[in-house]
Amino acid sequence: MAVFLFILLVAVVFGFLGAIVKGLLWLLVIGCVLFVLAFLFAGLRLGKRASRRSAR
Numbered sequence: 001m002a003v004f005l006f007i008l009l010v011a012v013v014f015g016f017l018g019a020i021v022k023g024l025l026w027l028l029v030i031g032c033v034l035f036v037l038a039f040l041f042a043g044l045r046l047g048k049r050a051s052r053r054s055a056r
Helices: 002-020 025-055
Strands: none
Touching: 002 025
16 A cells, blocks of 8 residues: 555646646646556456455
């Protein structure tokens, strides 16, 4: 969970910097990609936990 929150924080910081600072649109794109990857990562981890519980 800590990794998810860290990646989410980095994505938000990159997004703000990319949106505010002129010429750093690529940081906004990186922030958006990290945001999506963070949720995919969290979904995979939660999915593995749920499948492990149902197998017992």
